[in-house]
Amino acid sequence: MTTTTTEQPATPAKDGAGAEGPVFSVRGLWKVFGPRAGRIPGGEYADLPPEELRARTGCTAAVRDVSFDVRRGEVFVVMGLSGSGKSTLVRCLTRLIEPTAGVVEIDGEDVRAMDRGRLRELRRHRAAMVFQHFGLLPHRTVLDNVAYGLEIQGVGKAERRARAQEMVVKVGLAGLEQRRPTQLSGGQQQRVGLARALAVDPEVLLFDEPFSALDPLIRRDMQEEVVRLHREEGRTMIFITHDLSEALKLGDRIALMRDGAIVQLGTPEEIVAHPADDYVRDFVRDVPREQVISVRAAMRAGDCGGADHPGALAPDAIVASAIPVVMDVGGAACVVADGRCLGVVDHERLLAVVAGIDTSTPADSPSESPPAGSAQAEGKAAV
Numbered sequence: 563m564t565t566t567t568t569e570q571p572a573t574p575a576k577d578g579a580g581a582e583g584p585v586f587s588v589r590g591l592w593k594v595f596g597p598r599a600g601r602i603p604g605g606e607y608a609d610l611p612p613e614e615l616r617a618r619t620g621c622t623a624a625v626r627d628v629s630f631d632v633r634r635g636e637v638f639v640v641m642g643l644s645g646s647g648k649s650t651l652v653r654c655l656t657r658l659i660e661p662t663a664g665v666v667e668i669d670g671e672d673v674r675a676m677d678r679g680r681l682r683e684l685r686r687h688r689a690a691m692v693f694q695h696f697g698l699l700p701h702r703t704v705l706d707n708v709a710y711g712l713e714i715q716g717v718g719k720a721e722r723r724a725r726a727q728e729m730v731v732k733v734g735l736a737g738l739e740q741r742r743p744t745q746l747s748g749g750q751q752q753r754v755g756l757a758r759a760l761a762v763d764p765e766v767l768l769f770d771e772p773f774s775a776l777d778p779l780i781r782r783d784m785q786e787e788v789v790r791l792h793r794e795e796g797r798t799m800i801f802i803t804h805d806l807s808e809a810l811k812l813g814d815r816i817a818l819m820r821d822g823a824i825v826q827l828g829t830p831e832e833i834v835a836h837p838a839d840d841y842v843r844d845f846v847r848d849v850p851r852e853q854v855i856s857v858r859a860a861m862r863a864g865d866c867g868g869a870d871h872p873g874a875l876a877p878d879a880i881v882a883s884a885i886p887v888v889m890d891v892g893g894a895a896c897v898v899a900d901g902r903c904l905g906v907v908d909h910e911r912l913l914a915v916v917a918g919i920d921t922s923t924p925a926d927s928p929s930e931s932p933p934a935g936s937a938q939a940e941g942k943a944a945v
């Protein structure tokens with residue numbers, strides 16, 4: 563293991579003046595595995611379906627002409643079935659896998675142009691990865707495992723122990739500092755990995771299916787932990803999962819992948835309420851819509867005509883929470899923001915959401931969605 567002195571990243575501070583614009587910006591990204599991969603992007607084979615591409619060239623386009631931005635402070639979920647390209651895409655962001663073509667920028671800096679030193683700094687300071695198997699060091703205590711990332715950064719012993727201790731408390735492991743990884747449950751081990759990634763205070767946390775090996779209850783605990791940490795810190799997170807309910811629960815926005823391409827990118831509500839094609843529609847078919855779709859999307863034009871605002875629903879409340887309110891009011895309930903009536907919802911509108919009947923009006927357009935990382939966006943899907 564090499565020990566380096568603490569590098570001073572020339573990165574805009576998380577909350578600093580330079581912190582405008584997206585964190586990651588990706589344009590026309592390709593990763594092709596196979597012989598002479600470079601001929602595929604933009605070439606005569608670029609549009610072939612995966613099977614045919616493999617048969618004719620021996621190549622697999624794991625990531626296929628993908629473009630997106632990751633906004634500052636959002637939880638950006640990359641979702642798709644096994645083999646759709648999620649891991650390859652996220653590894654291309656820090657060049658753990660070398661892209662074949664396209665542009666990847668972090669804070670406006672060209673990642674593909676980075677030399678080895680700069681790349682190392684990117685992975686250590688700016689975009690820390692939390693893996694499914696955390697690779698905890700078995701002979702070290704919890705505290706020393708958490709401090710490990712700081713140690714390879716060259717942070718002094720007293721400081722790294724203090725910071726590690728802080729992170730141990732943050733992820734709910736206080737009292738277990740001196741245990742070894744084998745003396746911890748799976749969920750606790752995940753927390754150690756999370757604390758280790760947090761300890762280096764990265765600008766972005768990248769999670770590669772971190773919870774897929776956990777049993778459902780512990781998994782739910784960990785998901786709630788991530789939501790809590792995100793709410794407290796507002797740190798940008800990129801989260802890979804093949805689990806739709808996890809994506810809906812955690813994501814401010816979700817990129818849904820199929821065969822290396824992004825078939826839809828949107829908020830959970832946009833994806834569930836307005837699937838881009840039959841593939842996405844099929845994917846979200848079993849989602850309880852009332853747990854994802856907001857009152858804002860369900861309401862119709864109207865005014866309660868007074869200052870009482872019966873029901874007084876917030877526009878970002880989910881439909882499930884509006885049902886008892888409408889029952890209680892015994893008629894249309896008012897949707898209110900800043901003391902102003904935005905519209906009304908009634909039994910019919912709520913039932914239409916549950917039944918999957920599209921009643922959208924221009925007022926429900928996706929541009930109305932709350933900004934990522936806002937308090938509203940924290941009203942994430944409850945599935």
Ligand SMILES: Nc1ncnc2c1ncn2[C@@H]1O[C@H](COP(=O)(O)OP(=O)(O)OP(=O)(O)O)[C@@H](O)[C@H]1O
Pocket residue numbers: 595596622623624642643644645646647648649650651804
């Ligand atoms: N080193 C490699 N060489 C050849 N093909 C690869 C390589 N790595 C990945 N692939 C292929 O690229 C495609 C995307 O793989 P990737 O691991 O990114 O998918 P994934 O969505 O993360 O899948 P999973 O959920 O199973 O981890 C798959 O068809 C896979 O077989």
